[in-house]
Amino acid sequence: MKFCVVPINTRLVYVIIHCFLCLLTDGRKHRLILENDDRHYILASSFGFQRGGLLTLTVSGFHAFSANSPEQFNGTTKGRHGFTIDKSRNFEVANYFEKNQEACIFGENDKPRLDNSTAMILVEIIPDGPNEIARVIVNKQPSGGSIDGVDIFSCSQTLVELKLVDHLVDDEKGQSLSVSQQARDASYPELHSCSALENGNKAKLIKRDFKYYFSIAIWLGNVENEGAYSVFYHNCPNYENRKATRSSLTIDIVERNGNDYLAVGERFSPTVYFIMAFLFLATAFVWGWILHTAKRDVYKLHYVMLILVFLKAASLLCHGVNYHFISALGAPLEGWAILFYITHLLKGALLFITLVLIGTGWAFIKNFLTSKEKKIFIIVIPFQVLANIAYIILEESETGDYRYTMWGYIFMLVDFFCCGCILIPIVWSIRHLSEAASTDGKAASNLQRMRLFRRFYMLVVCYIYFTRIVVMIFDMTVPFRYTYLNTVFREGGTFIFFLLTGYTFRPTLENPYLLLSQEDADNDNDDVEMDDVVVYDRKHNSDQITLRSSAKGDDAESRANLIV
Structure with missing residues (x-):
């Protein structure tokens, strides 16, 4: 097999590296940008939370309009928009979507019924209209059960910190805190500028240039709150007519378990990658030693296998380092x-x-x-x-x-x-x-x-x-x-x-x-077959080698004893 050297275009290398840089995201700090999107629901994120976890949902530049005209969506238009934060046992399918594929939970008509197995947080966006006041209504559904103990906050100040809005007319102020709440805010200082919301309360919805902005934080305070949470965005008019309305918005989601940005099920992932990288690296050194001690029986493919094991170890090591920085910073280097x-x-x-x-x-x-x-x-x-x-x-x-x-x-x-x-x-x-x-x-x-x-x-x-x-x-x-x-x-x-x-x-x-076939190399030698066998005799102190070969056209077996 022949290998040739292919000249590499330097400009092509720069393009590839640029594409890698453009693809890099913020790890567990998610940003999803939707432009003129007509899907009826969208999975924005999934994360495994333990007790004390915090989810921050920030929506900026939200506006919706008819698919046939650029008219802005308002409160009088049939249908609603909003988010559901669904709790389930694993990440296969959210409990709500197992039973409700064609009905929007925010819909005015044919609203699906929720049973006791459903645990979710509803964030409904209601823009202003002739008879409507712009607001975001936050509900826990059902009230109590495995969703009890979840604290919800309106965090408009986050919009200023992210430079999504210039300033706020009035700042949100927190309330007097209990001992457990003080411990919570010690882990998440950003909650100091947020105001707590009771079930069914309204979060602050800010309007700028016909676009809407809001930010909420959800803190999981009890052991019963632990689970796999999935954030969905719903465009309710499109449940009945899949192309009725389009929406544009930017969704920023930050998920944390205390100081760890990894999901509870991923907390051991860096250790797993480091251990596997060590095992592959050790295997590569053992394989290299085997190749060194058996030089005459080594083929080129054995060295290709050695390079492969080294690359596998390097890939796992880099992956483990990536997860380490995501755990500490929320984003890879x-x-x-x-x-x-x-x-x-x-x-x-x-x-x-x-x-x-x-x-x-x-x-x-x-x-x-x-x-x-x-x-x-x-x-x-x-x-x-x-x-x-x-x-x-x-x-x-x-x-x-x-x-x-x-x-x-x-x-x-x-x-x-x-x-x-x-x-x-x-x-x-x-x-x-x-x-x-x-x-x-x-x-x-x-x-x-x-x-x-x-x-x-x-x-x-x-x-x-x-x-x-x-x-x-x-x-x-x-x-x-x-x-x-x-x-x-x-x-x-x-x-x-x-x-x-x-x-x-x-x-x-x-x-x-x-045993490599050498027929092509030995065409000139008709006296030796490819299936010659070399037998080593280790019975005596000296190495006695018996060479057995069958000559073509001769049934007799010739033997030669060589003393090394």
Whole structure:
């Protein structure tokens, strides 16, 4: 296999780096910008809260208008707009949407009924109109139960601090605080400038140039309040007529558990990534030592596998550092984020290249790639790069963004397509060895290699099934406290796959699978067959080597004893 050096366009590199910088978001400080959006509901964020967690929701520049005319939305227009903050056991589907897909909770007609299993906070936006006063009504639904103990605040001063509005006509003032409330405000000093709201009270809604602004904070004070919370925006007129109104607004959400910006289920994620990075790094050094001590049995593909393990360790290390800074600051550092995406991109491409090379038997069985195998490379590598780019965009996009759903489908389809492609050369190798075993008189050697590729085929299938399907199902069903186990299973499964693959194709003379075919190199020597076997005799102090070879056209077996 020949490699060529491709000249790199410097301008292209700058463009790629610029795209990475543009994609970087603020970690757990979410900002979702909606322009002329006609979706009837949008998932803005999901987060796992423990007792003492705080969610801040800030909406700026809100205005809605008819899809057929630029007329502003007002209180007399049929339908409402607002937010629901839904509590559930995990992040699969919010409890409310399991039973109500076509009815808006703020709707005037056919309002859905909420049972005792539903726990949510309602934030209804009512702009001013001929008979309406601009206001934001905040309710807990149902009152009491698992939502009891949640304190809600109106925080208009946050709009000034974020420079969304210039000034306020009157400042919100807090009330006398109890001991528990003083402890709460000690953890969240920003609540000092907020005013507490009772259930059904109105938060301050500010109007500037026909656009509306408000900010609320939600503090979860009891153990019963812990759970997976999802923030949804609702455009109620579009539940009945999907294109009735369009809305434009900017949503800023900050989620915290005390001083930790990670969800309660992600609190161990940095530790998991650091541990897995150490395991892969240690494995890389062990693999390098094996290659150093078995020089004559080492092929180029073994060094490719070594580079792959180092890249995997570097990718996990950068990912762990990213999570560490998100936990402390709410956002990753740009330098570490770029390093993670670069190592992840290289690791993903090299992983599929390595699997395809092993599947074709390159270096282990033959020194060349057929035209069909080269076409597999031409197809797999660009698609794998596309899959990794889709993954990066998903990581750096907000859940409610239009492109999030599109790139999610692209990533899933392209990733499964690439996984299917790497199985094709393995099937070709198994079929080739099966046919060769019955035609060229070397059944024993080819059958051994065929068993190898069957084993490797099953190994790859199990790896794909576990890391793509089982882990995804587990992620949808695991309780919100244990979402970090998804990372443990995915990276742990990958580590086991790397270990088994390395052990199967380890560079050792006793491994009959790695006897390289030399028929093309030995065409001029008709007296020696490819299935010659070298046997080491360690019974005596000296090394006695018995060379057994079968000459063509001669049934007698010639033996030569060599003393080393």
